[in-house]
Amino acid sequence: MSRGLFITLEGGEGAGKSTNLVFIRQWLHREGREVVVTREPGGTELGERARDILLHSKQLHISPESEMLLMFAARSEHIIKVIRPALAAGKVVLCDRFTDATYAYQGGGRGLAPERIAVIENWVQGELRPDLTLLFDIPVEAGRERAGQRSEPDRFEREENDFFTRIRKTYLDRAASEPARMRIIDASRSLEQVERQIVAVLQEFVHGQ
Numbered sequence: 001m002s003r004g005l006f007i008t009l010e011g012g013e014g015a016g017k018s019t020n021l022v023f024i025r026q027w028l029h030r031e032g033r034e035v036v037v038t039r040e041p042g043g044t045e046l047g048e049r050a051r052d053i054l055l056h057s058k059q060l061h062i063s064p065e066s067e068m069l070l071m072f073a074a075r076s077e078h079i080i081k082v083i084r085p086a087l088a089a090g091k092v093v094l095c096d097r098f099t100d101a102t103y104a105y106q107g108g109g110r111g112l113a114p115e116r117i118a119v120i121e122n123w124v125q126g127e128l129r130p131d132l133t134l135l136f137d138i139p140v141e142a143g144r145e146r147a148g149q150r151s152e153p154d155r156f157e158r159e160e161n162d163f164f165t166r167i168r169k170t171y172l173d174r175a176a177s178e179p180a181r182m183r184i185i186d187a188s189r190s191l192e193q194v195e196r197q198i199v200a201v202l203q204e205f206v207h208g209q
């Protein structure tokens with residue numbers, strides 16, 4: 001049986017995570033891997049309900065602390081019911097956002113100290129960390145323009161550019177401090193060029209296992 005692999009996709013708004021998730025799933029399938037595609041917040045019934053509160057309760061003021069704890073409550077359920085069982089069965093878990101998003105959004109964006117996030121991370125996740133994280137990086141304005149061409153903005157998408165600039169910086173700082181796990185994809189390029197970068201990283205990673 002293959003070893004389970006935990007791959008996460010991260011990045012600011014409109015960076016192209018959801019678009020490229022399909023491409024990555026297909027690539028892994030061709031490599032003969034069974035893939036579980038999931039997302040955060042979400043991935044379980046509780047997680048999807050928490051997602052609804054977090055993204056769509058536009059009139060509700062949620063403190064940064066409560067926002068972080070709700071993300072981790074959803075994550076705890078997700079880890080117990082979806083992520084750990086799939087990894088134990090030798091599958092690849094491909095997750096649209098995970099804890100790097102908490103450091104970026106609740107840490108960088110909302111101003112919570114990373115040390116406080118780390119306490120909850122260790123408590124909820126134990127030793128579980130992604131094996132590989134693809135960080136889709138794009139300048140804030142360009143990402144927001146792409147995202148804005150779609151539907152009504154959610155609770156996060158209503159924030160100012162400064163909020164997203166801090167998020168981008170936090171992501172890039174984390175990638176610089178963990179270059180083996182977190183690989184930066186230049187998401188401002190054409191879809192074809194983005195796919196080429198993804199394949200280069202996946203080939204190196206999957207064939208290196």
Ligand code: T5A
Nearest residue numbers: 013014015016017018019040041101102105146156190191
């Ligand atoms: N959150 C999440 C936290 O605050 N803390 C946490 O701990 C977690 C887990 C989740 C929100 O929750 C927050 C972060 C988020 O605000 P989400 O829907 O998962 O929300 O995340 P979003 O970033 O809002 O998702 P988006 O759909 O906006 O971004 P994507 O998935 O990165 O972008 P995508 O693929 O939908 O692409 C956007 C548009 O660009 C086009 C696509 O066709 C699409 O129209 N596009 C391109 N166009 C040209 N060239 C390319 N290379 C393109 N790639 C994509």
